[in-house]
Each structure stands twice: as C-alpha cells, then as structure tokens.
Amino acid sequence: MESPKKNRGAGVETSEVEACKLAFYAVPKTASTSIKRMLYHVKTGSEFQERDENGKRQTVHARLCPTRYFMQINHKRYRDYTRFCLLRDPVQRIISAYGQRVVDSKELSRDAINPEAAKALGVNHDPGIDEFMIKLPEYRVLSGPVRHHTNPFTHFLGSDLAYFTHVYKTEDLPELVEMVAQKSGFDAKMPHKNKTKSKKRSFDDLSKRAKRSLLRFCAGDYALLKGYYSDEQHQI
Numbered sequence: 001m002e003s004p005k006k007n008r009g010a011g012v013e014t015s016e017v018e019a020c021k022l023a024f025y026a027v028p029k030t031a032s033t034s035i036k037r038m039l040y041h042v043k044t045g046s047e048f049q050e051r052d053e054n055g056k057r058q059t060v061h062a063r064l065c066p067t068r069y070f071m072q073i074n075h076k077r078y079r080d081y082t083r084f085c086l087l088r089d090p091v092q093r094i095i096s097a098y099g100q101r102v103v104d105s106k107e108l109s110r111d112a113i114n115p116e117a118a119k120a121l122g123v124n125h126d127p128g129i130d131e132f133m134i135k136l137p138e139y140r141v142l143s144g145p146v147r148h149h150t151n152p153f154t155h156f157l158g159s160d161l162a163y164f165t166h167v168y169k170t171e172d173l174p175e176l177v178e179m180v181a182q183k184s185g186f187d188a189k190m191p192h193k194n195k196t197k198s199k200k201r202s203f204d205d206l207s208k209r210a211k212r213s214l215l216r217f218c219a220g221d222y223a224l225l226k227g228y229y230s231d232e233q234h235q236i
Contacts, residue, residue: 014073015065016081017043020184023081026067027156028149029097030088031170034191036060038177042186067148070158082183084166085157086176089229090221091214095201097149098132103198107145108132117142129201133210136217153221161224169228203234211236 015024015036024039026032037060040048048060061067088096101107110125118125121138132139140147161167168176173190181188203211215231222231 012068012072012074013065013077014068015039016078017184019043021081022180022183023078023083025070025073025083025085025157025164027085027088027093027153028067028151029093029100030086031173031190032067032086033060035086035176036064037191038180038188040064042180042184042188047191067156069155082166082179083164084168084176084179085161085164086168086170086173087153087225087228088170089233090153090218090225091203091231091234093221094133094136094150094214094218095129095203097146098129099198099201101143101146101149102127102132105145107143108139113142129205130207130210133206133214133217136213153224157224159224167228208236 015026016022017039020042022039022042024035026036037048040046040060040063043064048063050059106112106126108125108127113125115125121135121142123135123138123142124131127135127139136150140150157164166176166179177188177190180186203214206214211234215234215236218231222229
C-alpha cells in the first residue's frame with residue numbers, strides 16, 4: 001500500500017475559508033469536488049469556472065486546494081476552526097471510483113498504462129468491474145490516479161474521527177451545506193460535479209469472488225467508519 005508523502009516544514013493547508021474558520025478535509029469520491037466549489041464560492045463570492053492557463057486546465061482542486069493527506073496538513077493552524085469531513089459507504093466509494101476513473105476517464109486503457117508493468121502484475125487493460133475488484137491491489141500499483149481515488153479513508157482523515165468537530169455522511173449532505181451557510185453567513189449551495197457518466201453500478205452487480213475481494217479491501221475503512229457505515233449491509 002502506498003504511504004502518504006512526508007510533511008515538509010510545518011505542513012500544508014487543507015481546503016479552508018479563513019474568514020469564517022472553516023476547514024474541509026476532502027476524500028476522493030465523496031463529493032469533494034462539489035464541496036470545494038461551494039467553499040470557493042463562499043470564499044470569493046464568485047462561482048468557480050474552470051479555464052485553461054498556459055495550456056493546463058485549472059480545476060477547483062488547483063485553485064482552492066488539492067486533496068491533502070492527513071499527515072501532510074498543518075493541524076496547529078486549524079485548532080480553533082470548524083473541522084469537517086464527509087463520509088461515504090466504502091464499498092460504494094470504490095465502485096464509483098471504478099466508474100469514473102476506469103470507465104469514464106480511461107485511466108487503465110492500453111494507452112494510459114505501462115504494458116510491461118501490467119504484464120508483470122498479471123492484469124489486463126480496460127478491466128471489467130469484477131477483474132478490477134479482484135485485482136485492485138495490482139491496479140493500484142499500476143495507476144497513480146486509481147491509487148489516489150481508492151486510497152483508504154485514513155490517508156485523508158487520520159485514524160480517529162473524533163479529531164473533527166463535524167462529521168457527515170453523504171446521505172446527510174444538506175446538513176453539511178446548512179452548517180457552512182450558518183458559519184459563513186453566505187447562501188451556500190451545493191453544485192454537483194464529477195458525476196460518473198457511465199451506467200450506475202452496485203454491489204449486486206459483482207460476482208461472489210469480486211464481492212469478497214472488495215469487502216476485504218474495505219475492511220479498514222469500515223473499522224474507521226464504525227457507527228456511520230457497516231459492511232453488514234452488503235450480503236454475499
């Protein structure tokens with residue numbers, strides 16, 4: 001498993017609105033792009049618009065803040081901030097990552113991967129969902145974007161959710177938006193970006209072997225998210 005990069009200096013910032021002391025700790029594939037766009041609007045008073053600068057696409061992750069690893073962040077800076085995060089069912093998060101990164105963005109296409117590395121790892125390009133789940137550790141080695149979007153919650157939120165002043169589930173997203181509005185005094189609204197374009201997939205679409213592999217991969221996430229999500233809802 002990939003280890004987060006070590007801090008440099010006193011650490012870095014997370015997605016924040018300093019004026020109202022809001023600090024958002026993002027996790028890939030948990031509506032992080034939409035929440036960052038909302039915070040950008042609160043922070044600047046303007047809706048975020050993607051544009052090209054010097055031939056490079058400027059996303060909200062670049063303009064507000066990249067998604068940071070927990071151990072990189074300067075936590076002293078946020079002692080008196082409202083520190084909040086959004087959780088998602090771990091199984092659904094990985095299934096969504098497959099749809100967006102593999103099917104839509106073609107991160108595991110023939111042109112996107114190292115064929116020699118794929119051969120050494122014993123995996124194919126453009127895998128179906130069963131093959132992806134069964135060989136997820138190998139595909140994480142093969143592709144940086146796949147690895148980033150499937151890294152465990154602990155990489156981004158640490159090992160104890162008690163660190164946060166506010167913890168929300170995706171099912172309770174309106175409550176997160178309301179909290180941001182109350183803290184900022186701004187009419188915060190939630191845009192929806194990075195929606196998976198391909199067909200929606202579910203745990204029931206997987207073979208039994210793929211289901212077992214996925215649950216095994218998500219075991220640590222369910223341990224961290226105990227009280228919020230349980231793997232018992234996913235029957236093999």
